[in-house]
Amino acid sequence: MAKRPIPPPPAPGTDAPRPARKSGRPTSAKPPRPRAAKAAAAPQPAAEPRPAPDPALAFPGADQRQMLETLSLNLAKAAMTAQAAIAEAALSQADRPAALSPDPFNVGPAMTQVMTGLASRPDKLFAAQADLFNRYMDLWASTTRRAAGEDVPAPPSKDKRFKDPAWSENPMFDVMRQSYLVTADWMNGLVSSVEDIDPRTKRRAEFFTKLLTDAFSPSNFLASNPAALKALAETNGESLVKGMQNFAADLERGAGKLKISQADYGRFEVGKNVATAPGQVVWRDELFELIQYDPATDQQRAIPLLIFPPWINKFYILDLQPENSMIRWLSSQGFTVFVCSWVNPDVDKANYGFDDYLQKGIYRAVEKALEQSQADHINTVGYCIGGTLMGAALAHMAAHNDDRVSANTFFAAQHDFAEAGDLLLFTDDHWLNEIEQQMDAAGGVLPGAAMAETFNALRANDLIWSFFVSNYLMGKDPPAFDLLFWNADQTRMPKALHMDYLRSMYGRNALSQGQFEIGGVRVDLSKVRIPLYFQASREDHIAPMASVYRSAKAFRNAAVTLTLAGSGHIAGVVNPPAANKYQHWLNPALPDSLVEWQAGAEERPGSWWSHWADWLHARSGDWVPARNPSRGPLKPIEPAPGAYVKVKS
Secondary structure: OOOOOOOOOOOOOOOOOOOOOOOOOOOOOOOOOOOOOOHHHOOOOOOOOOOOOOOOOOOOOHHHHHHHHHHHHHHHHHHHHHHHHHHHHHHHHOOOOOOOOOOOOOHHHHHHHHHHHHHOOHHHHHHHHHHHHHHHHHHHHHHHHHHOOOOOOOOOOOOHHHOOOHHHHOHHHHHHHHHHHHHHHHHHHHHHOOOOOOHHHHHHHHHHHHHHHHHOOHHHOHHHOHHHHHHHHHOOOHHHHHHHHHHHHHHHHOOOOOOOOOOOHHHOOEOOOEOOOOEEEEEEOOOEEEEEEOOOOOEEEOOOEEEEOOOOOOHHHHOOOHHHOHHHHHHHOOOOEEEEEEOOOOHHHOOOOHHHHHHHHHHHHHHHHHHHHOOOOEEEEEEOHHHHHHHHHHHHHHHOOOOOEEEEEEEOOOOOOOOOHHHHHHOOHHHHHHHHHHHHHOOOEEOHHHHHHHHHHHOHHHHHHHHHHHHHHOOOOOOOOHHHHHHHOOOOEEHHHHHHHHHHHHHOOOOOOOOOEEOOEEOOHHHOOOOEEEEEEOOOOOOOHHHHHHHHHHOOOOOEEEEEEOOOOOOOOOOOHHHOOOEEEEOOOOOOOHHHHHHOOEEEEOOOHHHHHHHHHOOOOOEEEOOOHHHOOOOOOEEOOOOHHHOOO
């Protein structure tokens, strides 16, 4: 079949010829369709004016472009700062040995027992799931009504993590907050509801479930924290840059481990603006310095007062600022005040134990304070673990008919550890072996940071996450807070002493059971017959009030006075009358239980110090001319606060 010839292309500037119609198709044109009448023939409504363009949708102006560029640069800078800090930390940790155990707190077995207990009660598990579903249905219903415009007030939250109004005013963050609280409360309640397992195992599971739910709070993440996002927007990202700089500085300060700053440490210096009460170091040996403070009155009580603080912390919690210094206040009340400032022990004291701290600490300090004051008797104070040692020392004195101590006061001190709180969770054999290996690796002492981490974990929201949010997400500087500066000024602990303390007290509760041996004597607290003043704090998480109450009852043949203070382990003790804060409760009786004691107690406003001072005055002898520490038999070595308190861990 012959091919159809291809026509030549059209000449330039001419129209291309139309293609020929196919055969069989009509060649006549179709009749034209009727056209609509022209628009001019009919009246039309006036055109509506076009709305002005939304400024938010318009192209940004120069100022907005500059803000976006600044924000982008700051976000990039923050990311690079964080990445560099993390990389540096990883390099600094690369040559260190791996952690001794992937589960140092032995949480895995505890959680296994909890899950087994839940699985054995499917009815309870089903009821718990139904409860969670109902809670979420209530939350979704209120959220839907609010989205529809109904005025549904968000339930208030007393949780300090969600105090910013945006958590409740913004519907999205409100749902996020409430759903988190519902889930966290449900999880913690579910673990607490498990039955038929060891109480300590259950408490360990509860404690670490709480740590986990606290860690996953939406307030701890930038994208879900409205206050942090607001700061980010208002500062064009500078808050996040500052936060990542704080993060990098804390990693560097911790030598590759995150050591969160709790205070502006550069604002305080021991002996300059904290620990400034005037006095003299009148004795120094390998274990302690004895400080005698200047009198603030013309006359003082004949029987001096000697304070034994905990060796876990430094003594100047009792002498922070002039307005909250217990040492200054006691001097102003007419007491001769001595303080035992413990050495910050190093590896050379790894083998120091309770016998050393009794003979070279308590007894020698009593001897030197009596020599310096030229008195025959002395009153003493034991704070926290210093009070535990002092209680054992009093029993040791009683066994030897040593009556040099006329009366003793205990601040937040434990002797019966049956209800010693969450610190019991850190004293099972598994964890004690971990601690012992850690101390061996450090040459025979427990680094100060290790105890700080433990205490911080007991109050994670207050002492970890609040600073994480403030320092890193918000980019704020740590506060200039004297108490938190002191809290970070930790000390080391000798292995022999610390392991004996954990195993004998927390592990076996030996002291209250009459099974603790110190100074060659198995001591009996019931042999102590001198007047005792016990102070407990209602919200103490280290020496719980129930534990202190049991300790007071352990001295069953002594004349015991007990006072319950408001607040916690530190603020409950350091509460000067002039501050007019908190309250305290008094009850001259000492019934079988704390609940009974509280039921019969009288509440009084403010500090308990004045009540204690009246008790102390009645047991401190006559008035004598004030004692000048520079004129006593022991020659001054250097001004207070001495040298030992300035040694950093």
